[in-house]
Amino acid sequence: MTAEVDEARLILLAQRGDQAAFETLYTNHLDMIYRYVFFRVGDTHEAEDLTEEVFVRAWESLAQYQSRDTRLASWLYRIAHNVTVDYHRRQPPPISLSEPYLARLAAADNTERIADFQQTVGALVAAIRQLEDTEQMVVILRFIEGLSHEETATTIGKSLEASRVIQHRALAKLGKALEGEG
Amino acid sequence: MDDQQQPSLEQSLDTCLDAIARLGWSVDECVAQYPAYGDRLKPLLNAAQKLGPARLIEPSTAFRQQAVTRLRARLLPANPRPEPRAARGAFISVSRAFAGVLATVLVVAALAAMVTVLGNAPKAEPVQPATADSGSSVTPTAAYQPTAATEPVAATVEKDPLEAEIDQAMNELDDLNAAADTLNDEP
Numbered sequence: 001m002t003a004e005v006d007e008a009r010l011i012l013l014a015q016r017g018d019q020a021a022f023e024t025l026y027t028n029h030l031d032m033i034y035r036y037v038f039f040r041v042g043d044t045h046e047a048e049d050l051t052e053e054v055f056v057r058a059w060e061s062l063a064q065y066q067s068r069d070t071r072l073a074s075w076l077y078r079i080a081h082n083v084t085v086d087y088h089r090r091q092p093p094p095i096s097l098s099e100p101y102l103a104r105l106a107a108a109d110n111t112e113r114i115a116d117f118q119q120t121v122g123a124l125v126a127a128i129r130q131l132e133d134t135e136q137m138v139v140i141l142r143f144i145e146g147l148s149h150e151e152t153a154t155t156i157g158k159s160l161e162a163s164r165v166i167q168h169r170a171l172a173k174l175g176k177a178l179e180g181e182g
Numbered sequence: 183m184d185d186q187q188q189p190s191l192e193q194s195l196d197t198c199l200d201a202i203a204r205l206g207w208s209v210d211e212c213v214a215q216y217p218a219y220g221d222r223l224k225p226l227l228n229a230a231q232k233l234g235p236a237r238l239i240e241p242s243t244a245f246r247q248q249a250v251t252r253l254r255a256r257l258l259p260a261n262p263r264p265e266p267r268a269a270r271g272a273f274i275s276v277s278r279a280f281a282g283v284l285a286t287v288l289v290v291a292a293l294a295a296m297v298t299v300l301g302n303a304p305k306a307e308p309v310q311p312a313t314a315d316s317g318s319s320v321t322p323t324a325a326y327q328p329t330a331a332t333e334p335v336a337a338t339v340e341k342d343p344l345e346a347e348i349d350q351a352m353n354e355l356d357d358l359n360a361a362a363d364t365l366n367d368e369p
Contacts, residue, residue: 021259023250029250035242036233048245056256123246143222146203149196164192168226171195 008067014060022062025054029073032145033058033080039140040084042125050087055078074155077145081137135170138163191219195226202227 007028013021033054035052038047057079058065128136137156141147147155152165189197213220239256242248279321 019254023253026253027250028248031240034245035236035239039236044242048241051241052249055253059257111256117235117238121239124233124236138341139233140201143230144236144239146237161192164190164196166304166359167199168192168195171226171229174232175225178229178232 004090011062011065011072016064022055022059025072031074031145033076033180034079035144036077036140037084039125039128039144040136041087042129046087050083051080053130055160056081061075070154071151074151076157077137077141118154123178127174130177131170131173134158134166134174137176138143138166139170142167188218189216191222194219195223198223198227200232202231 001071010021010025014025030051034051036131037054038044041047041050054076058076061079065117068094082118082148128139134156138152141152141155142149149160149167153160154169156163156166158166192218198207198209201207202209203210209224209231212227213223215313216223240246
């Protein structure tokens with residue numbers, strides 16, 4: 001509850017032009033937006049640039065954000081989705097996946113584990129990117145970001161039932177794509 | 183289970199996913215709850231389980247450390263500000279500019295008025311005290327006549343509109359400065 005109040009206060013300040021408040025919101029939501037973008041583009045450097053782009057766009061349109069209608073996270077995910085859609089329109093998908101995916105593993109200095117992990121994540125990225133746009137959204141939000149089904153449905157702008165059907169279809173496709181993995 | 187009450191495959195899948203994620207159930211435990219869908223549920227739940235490692239993805243340490251600085255650099259050149267604030271900011275800027283111009287005009291007018299008043303000062307010569315040896319053409323008697331000494335001063339106080347204008351201008355200037363301070367103090 002306190003976190004929500006704090007976030008509401010930061011949003012209000014940011015909407016009044018307080019850049020420091022917005023920077024705090026950025027830091028608080030950096031990881032989740034980065035992950036979302038990363039699984040949409042499959043490249044760490046592009047993910048960094050596009051994550052930044054998400055927050056630049058968020059700052060520019062923050063005046064239009066209504067907290068009573070949408071949670072900030074949902075609103076940011078929608079911007080992230082639009083940013084990645086624009087990115088895919090501009091460029092073809094990268095052919096190979098780029099290096100370190102996980103700072104924590106790198107810090108552990110476990111080379112073998114890092115290699116395994118990169119292979120696993122590479123397969124996941126490839127499988128997710130075979131899905132349709134909305135299926136990707138559902139899979140990332142629901143199984144990577146851990147959103148509830150209600151939050152996921154709200155974020156993608158679908159009914160709960162429609163979102164469940166998309167989830168079912170996406171998991172069936174992923175299951176086939178990931179056969180032999182894990 | 184009655185067919186009418188039996189949840190759809192999609193609903194069963196959703197319930198199982200939540201039970202696994204939030205209650206720590208295993209795939210098999212959940213599948214056992216829905217024998218009618220068992221064969222179809224299991225591969226879907228297994229696929230969802232395989233996404234687990236993806237949650238460990240995070241930005242690199244270097245990016246995290248530079249993130250705010252990088253964002254700040256991108257926000258500053260365009261200097262975008264949310265619209266309501268921008269509108270207010272524009273109003274304040276115009277108000278300040280207007281107040282500045284008006285203040286300048288008033289100060290110039292005030293100075294001009296003061297110069298005029300000082301320029302009229304010689305007309306008040308009769309009120310200046312004269313000494314016996316001053317060689318003044320004004321006779322001592324005339325110089326010390328009450329009427330001659332007080333009339334010009336009284337005339338200045340009561341009749342000179344310039345001084346009144348200066349006072350008014352200075353008051354208005356004070357008001358404008360106070361208004362500008364208020365605008366500056368607003369968050």
